[in-house]
Amino acid sequence: MEKVIIVGAGLCGSLLAVNLASKGYEVHVYERRGDIRKAEFVGGRSINLALSARGIQALEMVDMGHLVKEQGIPMRGRMIHDIEGHEAFFPYSGRAEEYINSISRGGLNKALLLKASTFSNIRFFFDHQCEDVDFDQGHIWFINILTNERVQDKADVIFGTDGAGSAVRQAMMKHSNRIRFDFSQSFLTHGYKELSIPPTEDGGFRIDKGALHIWPRGSHMLIALPNLDGSFTVTLFQDFKGENGLDALDGDLDLARSYFKQYFADAYAHMPDFDQDFMTNPSSSLGTIKCYPWRMEDKSVLLGDAAHAIVPFYGQGMNASFEDVHVLNSIMEEGHGDWASILSAFETRRKPDADAIADLAVDNFYEMRDHSGDELFQKKVLLEKRLEKEMPDRYNSKYALVTFRKGIGYRQAMLRGRAQDAFLLDYCRHVSDINSIDLQTLVDQIEEQVTI
């Protein structure tokens, strides 16, 4: 049987391992970090992510769809907190069955690794850092970081699922001229810092658990996603520079406290661990990575963040990585003859969608920052909710196309979504009361004019 090596046992790598093992390949999985299967329960307070249709579809592919119910917390819409502490709930969709799920990265990763452990044709090598790859021969070298031992392995195909800082991609970059390797990394001027809202004393949620909470403040914002233990993971997005910038806040806890009291008073009231969290947790940068090609002939291919790291503003990072595995699986099931043909089909089919979700995520950052308080924009959003609710089979907002319509690719979702947005913004500009609109006529007009 053919042997494959997977570098990186994060979300993408562990899902891929299960999928390839189920096809019968001999799978060696290498991971730089330690074995989280042995770690204490990691599904409680922790970093969480928004799992939606594309990600769920990929989990279902490996019979792990039950994780959504077991570990996910449905978030049916955005809870917007204004500066005076008022809350307003905006559902993600006019269709009741469409929502996203807050899920623990660690818990999900552990569940996938445990699933992988049930396959006798998977072997794990934790604490192994990828050092170099010989793509011509299919050789790969690792350093066992516990023993400093240098380890060599060999496979028919090497999968790089080792994240934004991918060592496999760095090995490919050494051949940049030969493969004409286009690569870009670009950072936002904003960064983020993780904080927390703990559970109440009796283990309950301090704020509504059924929503993704947002405190939009123009150029900066706070968000919070619920965890199973009653806590919320809170993330501040803010410019590094400027008066209340992360660089300034990081050095000055008094400033950080008064900044939160001024802009996020209602959230701050629920953050007893603020001082500790703020001092302990680093301020991190937000970047987009694009590259192409994703493969070295028939010997290696990048998936997930290694191929396309994106900013978090569409909640699609994990979903896009999982969808990579789903797309690869579909191509393998089409019966392409050899790896060159499989990997070529994969990168050709998937690259436009990966570029699209990267661009959508950056767009959403500017949209949230610059327009979410805009009256015309809000009018459009409300009109879209009416359309989705009353014409559920005939209208999908850009958000719904990206998040829920797994049957179409990100690029198609982007093009159609943008065209709809342009049409509806123009439409709203000429309508004073959106509640008096005849939706039937409007949806006919949209179908006629937005033909993408």
Place this chain on the structure above:
Amino acid sequence: MEKVIIVGAGLCGSLLAVNLASKGYEVHVYERRGDIRKAEFVGGRSINLALSARGIQALEMVDMGHLVKEQGIPMRGRMIHDIEGHEAFFPYSGRAEEYINSISRGGLNKALLLKASTFSNIRFFFDHQCEDVDFDQGHIWFINILTNERVQDKADVIFGTDGAGSAVRQAMMKHSNRIRFDFSQSFLTHGYKELSIPPTEDGGFRIDKGALHIWPRGSHMLIALPNLDGSFTVTLFQDFKGENGLDALDGDLDLARSYFKQYFADAYAHMPDFDQDFMTNPSSSLGTIKCYPWRMEDKSVLLGDAAHAIVPFYGQGMNASFEDVHVLNSIMEEGHGDWASILSAFETRRKPDADAIADLAVDNFYEMRDHSGDELFQKKVLLEKRLEKEMPDRYNSKYALVTFRKGIGYRQAMLRGRAQDAFLLDYCRHVSDINSIDLQTLVDQIEEQVTI
């Protein structure tokens, strides 16, 4: 006195070394390659470049302006060779004193290194490959590739002039998240291969020595620049893929010969060493590298190709690198207090111009490929030559702005040049005979409407 380290003793690094030594700094220059000062005469048949106003200005800054006359061959225009072997000469400017100079890369580099050798405060370390940099302490490590010895040095500032594959830039990339290091490398689908036209038996030139020769063929082309020994360096630009693509030609000398006979028959007739050249010389890729920031606080800065590698289609790579040194010199002479302030002013002032010449060079590739045979485009070029000749003080084409008007930056040249082009293309669309135009009226119109 303060000490500086320069990594890379190519054109940019050797010019910078001379400039900084003349200011009294202690200068250590490290170079991965061997010492070309000891090499045989390198100014004969070799790789050549087009030296123009911006580069000349920087050479004059270090009293090396005489090199232009000594080593350069004036090229007063383009000699266009059509597929039937007809020649047509198009001057670079309507102004007789404006031309570019074919000059040997090796000869120019050697002359600058010899000039540097006259300074007692410069020390050279050849065969030293940069391994890593500690930007906080200003430490840097090299491998002496002759002895395999590891060498450490330390300086107040480390200059990275080590070209497109810069090791200093790679050391900066390790701190990508900390400095939010935007980086991109992007390749054209075309590559290039160097060939040659040798001198005649009595040492003369086989084709006109006073021009840059071009054989434009739509999606592919050949160019030739003269050398002092009577030879021409010939470069084929062609797609890697396709029927006559570089990948196909590289494996099939018969195909290469018949391709040249079909498309470049008159040039091929002058290429007795074709077989040897074609088989020996590699096909190389063409890429653009952009990054930002260019500096690590007050400790290090990138210049030249290390900061901005560009494709060769505007003949500005060396000129842009030399102009970097000229701009840095101007800033240092403005009397900024410390290195942080000097390096900050340098990257802020220079980055928009570096981006502009990178974009202009890529644009010119597509312009040459897609439009140089276009009737409207040629009409515009002829009209511009009339304008430059008869109104030399009032009109500069985009090419002249970029190549000869060293008083304005590349970005300004790009913006004004593009606006002029748009105006003139539209104008030519509505004029049947450009010789009947009243140039006085036209130039008034341009001045009124192109206000950039």
